[in-house]
Amino acid sequence: MGLDPSIVKELIRITDEERVLLSLDERYTYAFDASFGTYLPDVVVFPQSATEIAEIMKLANREQIPVTPRGGGTSLSGGPLPVAGGIVLAMTRMNKLLRIDRDNLIAFVEPGITTAELQREAEKAGLFYPPDPSSSNVSTIGGNLAENSGGPHGLKYGVTKHYVIGLEVVTPQGEIIRTGGMTVKNVTGYDLTSLIVGSEGTLGIITKAVLRLIPKPPARKALMAIFDEIVDSGRAISGILKNGILPAKLEMMDQASIRAVENYQPSGLPLDAAAILLLEVDGHPAAVDEEIRKAAQICRQYAAREVRLAADEAERAELWKARKLVSPAISQVKPTKISEDATVPRSKIPEMLERLRQIREKYQLHLVVFGHAGDGNLHPNIIADSRDRDEMKRVEEAVAEIFKAAVELGGTLSGEHGIGTMKPAFMEMELGSAGLDMMRRIKQAWDPNNILNPFKIFPQPGQTRVVLTE
Amino acid sequence: MNEWQKLLPHDETFKCVKCGYCLPVCPTYKVLEKESASPRGRIALVKAAAEGKIDVLQHLAGPIDLCLGCRVCEVACPAEVKYGVILEGAKQAIHGAKQEKKAETPLFRWLEKLIFQWLFPYPGRLKALSGILWFYQKTGFARLVEVLGFSRFLPYHLGEFAAALPAAPFPLSFFGRKERLAPRKGKKARVAFFTGCIMDSLFFETNRKSIELLAAVGCETILPKGQTCCGALHAHAGKISQAKKLAKRNIEAFERSGADWVVTNAGGCGAMLAEYHHLLSDEPEWAKRAQAFAAKCRDLSTLLEECGPLPFKKKISCRITYQDSCHLRNVQNVISAPRKLLHSLPGAEVVELCGAGECCGSAGIYNLIQYETSMKVLDRKMEAVRETDAEILVTSNPGCLLQMRLGIRRAGLENRMKAVHLADLLHEACTGE
Numbered sequence: 001m002g003l004d005p006s007i008v009k010e011l012i013r014i015t016d017e018e019r020v021l022l023s024l025d026e027r028y029t030y031a032f033d034a035s036f037g038t039y040l041p042d043v044v045v046f047p048q049s050a051t052e053i054a055e056i057m058k059l060a061n062r063e064q065i066p067v068t069p070r071g072g073g074t075s076l077s078g079g080p081l082p083v084a085g086g087i088v089l090a091m092t093r094m095n096k097l098l099r100i101d102r103d104n105l106i107a108f109v110e111p112g113i114t115t116a117e118l119q120r121e122a123e124k125a126g127l128f129y130p131p132d133p134s135s136s137n138v139s140t141i142g143g144n145l146a147e148n149s150g151g152p153h154g155l156k157y158g159v160t161k162h163y164v165i166g167l168e169v170v171t172p173q174g175e176i177i178r179t180g181g182m183t184v185k186n187v188t189g190y191d192l193t194s195l196i197v198g199s200e201g202t203l204g205i206i207t208k209a210v211l212r213l214i215p216k217p218p219a220r221k222a223l224m225a226i227f228d229e230i231v232d233s234g235r236a237i238s239g240i241l242k243n244g245i246l247p248a249k250l251e252m253m254d255q256a257s258i259r260a261v262e263n264y265q266p267s268g269l270p271l272d273a274a275a276i277l278l279l280e281v282d283g284h285p286a287a288v289d290e291e292i293r294k295a296a297q298i299c300r301q302y303a304a305r306e307v308r309l310a311a312d313e314a315e316r317a318e319l320w321k322a323r324k325l326v327s328p329a330i331s332q333v334k335p336t337k338i339s340e341d342a343t344v345p346r347s348k349i350p351e352m353l354e355r356l357r358q359i360r361e362k363y364q365l366h367l368v369v370f371g372h373a374g375d376g377n378l379h380p381n382i383i384a385d386s387r388d389r390d391e392m393k394r395v396e397e398a399v400a401e402i403f404k405a406a407v408e409l410g411g412t413l414s415g416e417h418g419i420g421t422m423k424p425a426f427m428e429m430e431l432g433s434a435g436l437d438m439m440r441r442i443k444q445a446w447d448p449n450n451i452l453n454p455f456k457i458f459p460q461p462g463q464t465r466v467v468l469t470e
Numbered sequence: 471m472n473e474w475q476k477l478l479p480h481d482e483t484f485k486c487v488k489c490g491y492c493l494p495v496c497p498t499y500k501v502l503e504k505e506s507a508s509p510r511g512r513i514a515l516v517k518a519a520a521e522g523k524i525d526v527l528q529h530l531a532g533p534i535d536l537c538l539g540c541r542v543c544e545v546a547c548p549a550e551v552k553y554g555v556i557l558e559g560a561k562q563a564i565h566g567a568k569q570e571k572k573a574e575t576p577l578f579r580w581l582e583k584l585i586f587q588w589l590f591p592y593p594g595r596l597k598a599l600s601g602i603l604w605f606y607q608k609t610g611f612a613r614l615v616e617v618l619g620f621s622r623f624l625p626y627h628l629g630e631f632a633a634a635l636p637a638a639p640f641p642l643s644f645f646g647r648k649e650r651l652a653p654r655k656g657k658k659a660r661v662a663f664f665t666g667c668i669m670d671s672l673f674f675e676t677n678r679k680s681i682e683l684l685a686a687v688g689c690e691t692i693l694p695k696g697q698t699c700c701g702a703l704h705a706h707a708g709k710i711s712q713a714k715k716l717a718k719r720n721i722e723a724f725e726r727s728g729a730d731w732v733v734t735n736a737g738g739c740g741a742m743l744a745e746y747h748h749l750l751s752d753e754p755e756w757a758k759r760a761q762a763f764a765a766k767c768r769d770l771s772t773l774l775e776e777c778g779p780l781p782f783k784k785k786i787s788c789r790i791t792y793q794d795s796c797h798l799r800n801v802q803n804v805i806s807a808p809r810k811l812l813h814s815l816p817g818a819e820v821v822e823l824c825g826a827g828e829c830c831g832s833a834g835i836y837n838l839i840q841y842e843t844s845m846k847v848l849d850r851k852m853e854a855v856r857e858t859d860a861e862i863l864v865t866s867n868p869g870c871l872l873q874m875r876l877g878i879r880r881a882g883l884e885n886r887m888k889a890v891h892l893a894d895l896l897h898e899a900c901t902g903e
């Protein structure tokens with residue numbers, strides 16, 4: 001294998017020597033993401049402009065070389081894996097904040113800027129960029145757009161797609177196009193912006209984004225509610241939302257995650273509780289006071305055995321710290337973490353929790369549930385050891401059953417992590433064959449030679465299951 | 471699988487979940503902007519090398535050599551990956567493979583031997599070298615070299631570093647130091663002082679002042695005989711068996727002293743001593759002793775803070791900022807004590823340096839061997855230092871101090887700012903010296 005020397009020369013001509021990595025060691029460090037599998041690219045290129053990318057795409061199209069865009073490489077579904085080798089386009093050096101327009105509440109950014117950097121810059125301007133995937137210190141806006149990522153703020157403020165109003169995109173055939181514009185309202189023609197968002201780098205390469213910012217809410221308050229029955233916590237969630245309270249964040253932790261956290265770093269969580277809810281409201285100070293009081297009352301109504309209110313900013317941070325510890329804490333148990341993000345309608349949360357419990361028992365796995373309960377985006381995480389083949393086989397089967405449960409309950413395979421290489425086998429189950437075919441035709445129209453991020457989203461013939469073992 | 475591959479800590483690499491949380495903190499990733507210069511990338515390479523997919527020398531050595539070993543990635547890692555263990559294992563394997571292949575230039579091998587085997591294990595020889603330096607600086611020789619531009623011809627940019635060296639102590643001052651200093655007021659603890667190599671030659675005065683400060687807060691201080699270099703330079707270069715020998719000599723020397731604490735004033739040495747139990751974990755007859763020794767290691771600042779207050783006499787009416795020593799902060803977890811001491815200085819205005827916990831690029835002899843990357847890291851650091859508008863830049867490790875002095879010169883700040891060791895500044899405030 002390997003690229004023809006003339007192509008390498010061409011890539012260097014388009015960019016420069018220093019931005020084209022060819023040695024085996026460099027390529028090995030772009031062969032993975034935060035999911036599974038290792039795929040060596042033939043070359044890693046760091047573009048610096050849309051024009052460079054357009055030229056690279058023209059070259060790739062002519063020579064039929066696969067191209068895979070990559071941001072921070074934090075994808076949990078295999079999105080940036082160069083499955084077919086070829087070129088990895090590392091977008092991390094196109095990371096400038098171009099401008100914040102305070103009058104129109106918008107930010108112009110290059111795709112390689114990290115989510116956290118944009119959040120900080122917005123904050124400096126007195127504004128707020130709500131999408132908050134927990135990977136925000138590393139993940140890029142380009143990756144967030146391509147995966148339509150979200151976080152705890154999703155419940156009240158929505159996810160990445162709700163904050164993008166315009167894009168500059170290089171098509172697989174090397175044309176530079178602009179979608180959307182600088183206005184929140186825009187109905188001129190098909191909404192290509194929305195199509196690109198969530199397309200997992202298979203339809204085009206995002207080279208610039210126009211993002212919407214909002215004024216920073218002046219006040220916030222948080223509480224923790226402790227439950228003896230996990231179903232009660234599910235009912236409390238519905239209860240809160242039914243009563244017209246829209247928390248900025250509403251997260252839950254089950255007993256396994258509570259125990260893991262306490263083992264890892266004692267944080268004063270009740271070990272005997274079946275579940276805890278963490279809730280935060282924000283907005284005008286008076287409204288915030290009223291809402292947190294009401295939320296506490298509702299939790300008690302639904303049999304919360306205890307409700308802890310954070311008295312000040314420090315206590316608020318302390319409450320959330322426990323939630324942030326879940327991820328590291330559970331990885332202490334065993335090294336391999338399979339993070340799923342199957343999502344169900346809110347009302348089905350209690351049922352989904354029950355199904356997950358059954359799956360855990362059936363396959364005898366370490367399955368932990370925590371996550372953005374408020375929007376039905378539970379995070380069933382399975383903790384295993386990738387060196388244990390037998391266990392990994394059970395994980396593969398359990399994952400398939402989780403997907404099935406979610407779809408049967410009217411939910412979806414993926415709330416925010418994307419399909420990538422992990423879930424194509426289940427696409428038809430959710431979309432039906434006609435639905436999947438429409439998507440295929442869209443892909444063909446954009447990328448007739450199938451060179452942009454191939455082997456993602458769409459199942460290959462005979463691909464029927466998740467494969468986690470290498 | 472070859473012999474060197476087996477030294478690679480394959481199991482530890484499985485703990486890495488590739489989340490990338492360590493990327494934004496890694497100084498080499500920041501300046502080189504590619505995965506192979508990041509902790510996540512390096513771990514992936516160690517794993518690949520252990521699995522025989524890449525070659526230890528051809529592919530692994532480059533990216534590992536570029537690592538500063540600052541270990542800030544370890545603090546940022548949510549999965550608690552022990553990067554230090556992975557790095558040390560990789561260095562050991564690379565060192566072994568290099569020796570076998572004789573991959574280094576004769577000059578490099580000669581210098582290594584000179585430094586690691588001939589110089590550092592012998593405190594007396596370093597003092598002699600410091601004496602030569604004193605002569606060089608004091609006789610006008612240094613000026614002559616500078617004027618004639620000879621320093622340009624030295625390897626490893628040594629000329630530039632030589633110019634940044636502080637004034638070496640007067641050689642005769644090395645003699646007649648007492649082995650025990652009584653506490654100045656009611657005795658609070660009996661401590662054994664680790665003198666170190668560079669600290670006890672070039673920074674001999676800083677050692678003297680550190681011991682006096684300990685006495686001033688009520689610590690009876692002993693300087694155990696037979697102690698030697700901590701072995702950090704050796705361990706970081708993959709020379710584990712040499713490091714182990716030094717560790718054993720130190721453990722023996724300090725056990726005899728019967729002290730409550732082993733005190734260091736060099737963040738790098740302190741971290742090495744505090745991890746002797748890792749170094750010797752595979753030697754049953756030493757593991758326990760190393761554990762007990764490691765548990766007694768303390769940085770000077772934490773003892774001064776705990777036993778203080780210091781008897782300040784003089785106002786330090788300056789703007790002061792503090793650069794952490796990586797190994798003090800990331801390995802020994804000493805963050806607040808030096809800052810609290812600075813805040814307690816009468817008259818001082820202390821400003822926090824933005825990114826103080828980030829490595830300055832000195833990293834043992836990294837600045838000599840990886841000059842270009844080191845200077846990129848340093849220049850970034852100096853931008854932040856400039857922003858503080860401080861007159862005094864304080865550090866707690868000799869390597870950092872030299873690098874900061876070099877940085878000040880590179881940034882053209884010589885007339886506005888000086889770099890000092892924490893102990894020097896505290897001592898000045900206590901004595902007016």
Ligand SMILES: Cc1cc2nc3c(=O)[nH]c(=O)nc-3n(C[C@H](O)[C@H](O)[C@H](O)COP(=O)(O)OP(=O)(O)OC[C@H]3O[C@@H](n4cnc5c(N)ncnc54)[C@H](O)[C@@H]3O)c2cc1C
Nearest residue numbers: 071072073074075079134140142143146149150201206416
């Ligand atoms: C510890 C951890 C926690 C996480 N938490 C969350 C969470 O709370 N919520 C959530 O939604 N996700 C989460 N994720 C998943 C992941 O962080 C997101 O999917 C993120 O958006 C990926 O961004 P990235 O920059 O790392 O992109 P990458 O992983 O590099 O790539 C992701 C996809 O985007 C494509 N892509 C990247 N840049 C471009 C571009 N410029 N143009 C076109 N396509 C591009 C790639 O081809 C790939 O398909 C988490 C991941 C980890 C490891």
Ligand code: SF4
Nearest residue numbers: 496537538540541543
């Ligand atoms: S030790 Fe420092 S330089 Fe090395 S990988 Fe970790 S953060 Fe980067």
Ligand code: SF4
Nearest residue numbers: 486487489490492547
């Ligand atoms: S933070 Fe830890 S687990 Fe995550 S990539 Fe870095 S070393 Fe691996």
